[in-house]
Amino acid sequence: MRKITIGMVILSIILIGMVIPAGFSGEVNSHVITYGETTHANANYKADVDAFFKEQSKLNLNNVAEKIITASDVNKISSTITGKTYGSDQIFSSALLDLTENDNLEVSVDTSKITTITGDMYISALKSSGIKSGHVYVTSPVTATGESALAGIMSSYEEATDVKIPEPVKEAANKEIYTQAEIVNTSNVSSDELSNLVKDVKETVKEKNITDHQTIVVIINNYTTINNINLTHADVEKLADAIAQTQNAQGDAKELETQLSDVLNSTDISNATNTNDGEGILGGLFG
Numbered sequence: 001m002r003k004i005t006i007g008m009v010i011l012s013i014i015l016i017g018m019v020i021p022a023g024f025s026g027e028v029n030s031h032v033i034t035y036g037e038t039t040h041a042n043a044n045y046k047a048d049v050d051a052f053f054k055e056q057s058k059l060n061l062n063n064v065a066e067k068i069i070t071a072s073d074v075n076k077i078s079s080t081i082t083g084k085t086y087g088s089d090q091i092f093s094s095a096l097l098d099l100t101e102n103d104n105l106e107v108s109v110d111t112s113k114i115t116t117i118t119g120d121m122y123i124s125a126l127k128s129s130g131i132k133s134g135h136v137y138v139t140s141p142v143t144a145t146g147e148s149a150l151a152g153i154m155s156s157y158e159e160a161t162d163v164k165i166p167e168p169v170k171e172a173a174n175k176e177i178y179t180q181a182e183i184v185n186t187s188n189v190s191s192d193e194l195s196n197l198v199k200d201v202k203e204t205v206k207e208k209n210i211t212d213h214q215t216i217v218v219i220i221n222n223y224t225t226i227n228n229i230n231l232t233h234a235d236v237e238k239l240a241d242a243i244a245q246t247q248n249a250q251g252d253a254k255e256l257e258t259q260l261s262d263v264l265n266s267t268d269i270s271n272a273t274n275t276n277d278g279e280g281i282l283g284g285l286f287g
Contacts, residue, residue, distance in 0.1 A: 029065040030099045032159045034152035036091035036140070037070045045092070045141035052110055052139040053096045064096070067159050069152040077151055077170070081178045086148070092140040093149035097156035099264070101135040109146065110139035116181045117146035120195045125150060125173040128202065128246045129165065130257030131157060133264060147181040150174055161263045166252040172245040179242040183235045197223055201243055211247050216240040 033053065039045040050061055071086045078084045093114070105126060107119040122136065134157070138149050150173060154165050180198065184191050200223050205216060217240045224231055231239070 029160045031059060031064040032067065032097045032156040033061070033064050033094065034067045034069050034097075034156050034159075035094045036148070036152070037068050038089050038091045039094050039141050040068050042141070048141040049094045049139055053137055056108055056137050057096060057098055057135075059096075059098065065159060067152075067155055069093075069148075069155060073155075074148045074151055077174045078148065078178065080171070081175050082182060091148065092142055092144045093146055093152065094139060095149055095152045095156055096137040097153070097160055098135040098137075099133070099160050101133075103133065105132050105134060105136075107136045107138065110137075113140040113143055114138060114146035114149070115143055116184050116191055117149065117177060118191045118195055120199070121177060121180055121191070122150065122153065124195065124199055124202065125176045125246075126153070128176070128250075128253060129154075129169045129173045130253035130255070131260065132257065133260075134160075145181050145185065147178050150177045157260070161260060163256070163259045163263060165256060166249075168249040169252045169256055172242075172249040175245055176242045179238050183231070183239065187231065187235060189229055189231065193227070193229055197227060197229055198239070198243070200227075201239075202246065205243055205247050206250070209247070211244055213240050213244050216243050 035046065035049065039049055053059070054061060069091060071088045071091050074091055075085050078086065105123055107122040107126075109117070109119045109122070119138075122138065126132075126136075131154075136153055136156070138146060138153070140146070140149075154170055154173070157163070158165055176198070180191075180194055183189060184194055197220070201216070201219050204210075204219055210216060210219070217236055220231070220236050220239055220243075223229075224236075
């Protein structure tokens with residue numbers, strides 16, 4: 001066994017300081033579950049949700065970090081977007097984040113329970129926020145639209161990486177999800193049709209860096225004509241507002257993307273929850 005000298009320890013501290021980003025504590029959870037508070041409070045509901053997570057992810061959930069998303073958490077977002085407020089008995093949607101799968105962003109939705117928001121909708125909102133890796137699983141013990149799940153998903157990333165998501169980014173992403181849910185639930189447009197429409201519009205808006213509301217309205221109308229989608233004037237206006245807000249938040253989103261990339265690239269995520277081996281980071285440096 002090699003002897004670790006004082007000089008080697010000092011060198012290791014310097015190296016650690018070089019690779020860990022400022023503001024990053026080094027505490028990383030490779031897996032995090034966020035439970036809706038209604039689900040967490042009901043043993044049967046929680047068991048149903050856990051069964052889905054285990055089946056889909058093949059993970060042992062015993063050592064997975066947990067966080068509860070409350071009605072208050074959701075209302076901070078929804079009340080400023082749709083005016084809706086939820087009670088503590090209405091927060092069902094739950095999400096599991098697996099950061100060991102961090103080469104690409106993937107979202108698996110329990111379509112038997114989540115009725116409105118699709119995996120592609122979550123992916124679109126998350127990517128526009130600067131989140132581009134990890135595997136997210138979303139479910140509910142009862143049927144739910146899934147619109148409130150994004151609050152839990154974003155909280156999972158914050159809990160896992162110790163990186164705070166800027167409020168403008170959160171607000172824009174959640175507005176995008178809530179707006180799509182409202183349109184799907186009040187029109188004849190399907191979730192897939194609307195998701196594809198939003199994707200096309202956002203790509204055009206991002207490519208040309210457009211933030212002007214009226215210009216975005218014109219782009220939306222052009223794509224509705226091309227894809228034979230019928231949206232009311234009010235729906236187009238709401239969608240334009242949401243997409244403009246997303247585009248206006250791109251500066252913060254780019255900064256978040258850089259911070260998350262620094263954390264994921266400087267941390268052995270695959271072993272982040274198994275560091276109680278007596279060596280930790282120093283052991284990794286000298287092993």
